[in-house]
Amino acid sequence: MMRFVIKRVVQAGLTIAGVLTVGFVLIRAAGDPVALLLPENATADDAARMRAALGLDLPLWRQYLMFMADALRGDLGMSFRQQTSAVGLVLERLPATMELALAAFAIGVILAFGLDLTLRVVGSQRLRHAVLWVALTRQAIPTFWFGLLMILLFSVTLRWLPALGRGTPGHLILPAFTLGTYELALYLRLLESSFREQETHDYVRTAYAKGLGRGQVVLREMLPNVLLPMVTVAGLNLGVLLGGTVVTETVFSWPGVGRLIVQAVSQRDYPVVVAGVLMTSLIFVALNLLVDLLYAVLDPRVRLA
Amino acid sequence: MSDASLLSVSDLTIEVATRNGVSTAVEGLSFELKRGEVLGIVGESGSGKSITMLALMGLLSADSAALTAGRIRLEGVDLYSEGITRYRRAVRGGALAMIFQEPMTSLNPVLTIGAQIGSAIRQHQPQLSAGEVSARVAGLLALVGVPDPERRCRQYPHEYSGGMRQRAMIAMAMANEPKVLIADEPTTALDVTVQAQIMEVLAEARARTGASMLLVTHDLGLIAENADRVLVMYGGRVVEQGSVTEIFETPRHPYTIGLLRSLPAIDREQTSLYAIPGQPPALTERPQGCVFHPRCEMSQGRSPCSQERPPMRAFSSDHASACHYAQEARRWADDLASRLAETAS
Numbered sequence: 001m002m003r004f005v006i007k008r009v010v011q012a013g014l015t016i017a018g019v020l021t022v023g024f025v026l027i028r029a030a031g032d033p034v035a036l037l038l039p040e041n042a043t044a045d046d047a048a049r050m051r052a053a054l055g056l057d058l059p060l061w062r063q064y065l066m067f068m069a070d071a072l073r074g075d076l077g078m079s080f081r082q083q084t085s086a087v088g089l090v091l092e093r094l095p096a097t098m099e100l101a102l103a104a105f106a107i108g109v110i111l112a113f114g115l116d117l118t119l120r121v122v123g124s125q126r127l128r129h130a131v132l133w134v135a136l137t138r139q140a141i142p143t144f145w146f147g148l149l150m151i152l153l154f155s156v157t158l159r160w161l162p163a164l165g166r167g168t169p170g171h172l173i174l175p176a177f178t179l180g181t182y183e184l185a186l187y188l189r190l191l192e193s194s195f196r197e198q199e200t201h202d203y204v205r206t207a208y209a210k211g212l213g214r215g216q217v218v219l220r221e222m223l224p225n226v227l228l229p230m231v232t233v234a235g236l237n238l239g240v241l242l243g244g245t246v247v248t249e250t251v252f253s254w255p256g257v258g259r260l261i262v263q264a265v266s267q268r269d270y271p272v273v274v275a276g277v278l279m280t281s282l283i284f285v286a287l288n289l290l291v292d293l294l295y296a297v298l299d300p301r302v303r304l305a
Numbered sequence: 306m307s308d309a310s311l312l313s314v315s316d317l318t319i320e321v322a323t324r325n326g327v328s329t330a331v332e333g334l335s336f337e338l339k340r341g342e343v344l345g346i347v348g349e350s351g352s353g354k355s356i357t358m359l360a361l362m363g364l365l366s367a368d369s370a371a372l373t374a375g376r377i378r379l380e381g382v383d384l385y386s387e388g389i390t391r392y393r394r395a396v397r398g399g400a401l402a403m404i405f406q407e408p409m410t411s412l413n414p415v416l417t418i419g420a421q422i423g424s425a426i427r428q429h430q431p432q433l434s435a436g437e438v439s440a441r442v443a444g445l446l447a448l449v450g451v452p453d454p455e456r457r458c459r460q461y462p463h464e465y466s467g468g469m470r471q472r473a474m475i476a477m478a479m480a481n482e483p484k485v486l487i488a489d490e491p492t493t494a495l496d497v498t499v500q501a502q503i504m505e506v507l508a509e510a511r512a513r514t515g516a517s518m519l520l521v522t523h524d525l526g527l528i529a530e531n532a533d534r535v536l537v538m539y540g541g542r543v544v545e546q547g548s549v550t551e552i553f554e555t556p557r558h559p560y561t562i563g564l565l566r567s568l569p570a571i572d573r574e575q576t577s578l579y580a581i582p583g584q585p586p587a588l589t590e591r592p593q594g595c596v597f598h599p600r601c602e603m604s605q606g607r608s609p610c611s612q613e614r615p616p617m618r619a620f621s622s623d624h625a626s627a628c629h630y631a632q633e634a635r636r637w638a639d640d641l642a643s644r645l646a647e648t649a650s
Contacts, residue, residue, distance in 0.1 A: 210424060298415070300461040
């Protein structure tokens with residue numbers, strides 16, 4: 001167990017170093033940032049002074065080592081556009097993204113399991129398919145369009161909820177619902193296919209042959225098996241959400257990481273882009289480790305080594 | 306129905322939904338199982354043995370198979386009469402318990418063996434405390450010869466070998482001391498040496514509880530060694546039934562004769578084996594008349610075989626055959642034996 005964790009931490013370190021290297025190459029390949037940073041009427045002297053101040057006159061390998069050493073201390077340089085640290089900008093946006101991501105994730109997972117398991121135990125296949133159909137329809141609607149419809153209905157027409165920005169719990173409802181219903185459809189579909197797959201297994205017949213009722217077979221015998229694929233998908237999916245949900249954030253003017261990164265890309269603010277990518281990679285690495293550990297708990301056949 | 310009859314099946318017909326519409330998988334099946342008896346059921350794949358066993362357990366899947374006629378009575382009570390759901394739940398895993406063919410996949414991979422046997426006990430004896438249940442689980446595992454049961458009941462199926470898993474399945478089936486044990490090909494998936502052990506375990510468990518057994522198999526050797534009576538099924542019907550001695554010594558149906566002659570025997574002057582020509586009919590293409598007639602070498606194209614369904618005719622108190630020419634069967638069997646002996650020399 002301990003060896004597994006150590007091995008995974010080393011792997012994670014290598015992954016992150018790789019991400020940083022790619023980031024360094026991208027920043028340098030994008031050209032001379034001095035031109036972006038200086039006003040248009042700057043002289044060649046100004047440019048040379050700035051280059052020296054940023055260490056851009058050093059050989060590339062020294063620049064790389066400096067970049068990596070700074071990164072190790074959590075410093076990815078200053079934003080080209082705003083005179084603050086790039087990492088600071090991302091961290092400042094992180095709470096908003098986490099709030100939205102976790103709310104949407106919770107809505108999706110709790111509703112999907114609640115609805116699917118209830119209808120499965122009750123045994124109404126027709127009702128379950130109807131719910132699935134509604135969820136699929138939601139998934140088929142592009143999120144930006146669905147979000148705009150929500151704003152039109154609940155903010156413009158009914159005037160119940162604020163449309164844009166973040167602050168009160170009321171601000172969270174529309175974006176979380178928009179994103180959460182998309183997640184709901186995803187998990188409902190996954191539950192449907194996982195249960196259908198489990199139904200073909202002989203152990204289900206054995207369980208019924210013992211005299212167990214449908215509820216017991218679904219909840220005690222099949223659900224532990226269904227959880228395995230669910231955990232994998234949920235881990236990856238939560239990573240995607242925490243990495244920023246650009247479309248939803250943009251529609252609702254939600255001050256999250258996704259919007260920050262997209263803005264940084266369009267403004268060629270590379271330190272911020274690298275900081276955002278680094279944060280997303282860290283989240284993915286951590287979630288993958290968590291999924292692997294959960295797997296070992298849920299599936300007795302998995303040995304961590 | 307005699308007093309000794311425990312399980313009685315009469316005129317059972319099971320229809321299944323196939324791609325080409327509804328087909329009859331089992332037609333007019335009748336048999337009786339006496340107390341303490343082992344009834345062997347033999348037949349090729351597709352003869353309807355397994356689906357009959359699922360019908361007995363009330364496990365036919367509702368959207369693909371249905372029992373359309375006939376009765377299944379356990380101690381005189383019709384299992385498919387009104388209020389079936391409740392009664393079947395009490396019967397399943399209680400009075401009737403089943404052991405399946407594939408011990409590798411028939412256990413839940415993420416639950417411990419102890420939990421899986423325990424849930425079978427709790428389902429039918431909810432008054433037992435958790436401690437009593439785990440003591441019974443350990444006792445059952447000891448009964449079926451799983452060593453160190455206290456430790457092994459906390460293990461998962463993947464930590465058990467195939468033979469051990471089948472022992473665990475037997476323990477699960479015996480959990481509520483069933484009156485009838487249905488063993489559907491219990492040893493097919495196992496090594497020959499393990500097969501013998503499993504049959505011994507089954508015999509011991511039955512001796513302890515007095516359970517009767519339906520032993521479904523395509524292995525005639527297993528029947529000869531373990532069954533009291535035999536039911537030979539072909540194409541969804543019973544073609545011959547009787548005591549093991551009579552069926553093995555004086556078979557009265559060309560299909561049974563063919564089956565017996567297709568097995569090697571060390572006490573026979575025979576080096577080549579008989580092969581029944583053709584293939585068993587597909588569910589949707591079962592022939593008119595006698596289901597076996599297209600493959601029957603005794604029939605020689607006689608018209609009654611392809612026109613009329615042969616009725617079950619009794620030859621002794623405990624031997625009946627569904628063949629129009631059953632009286633010729635012994636002579637044909639002798640001819641076949643000498644032919645096989647000739648090709649040997």
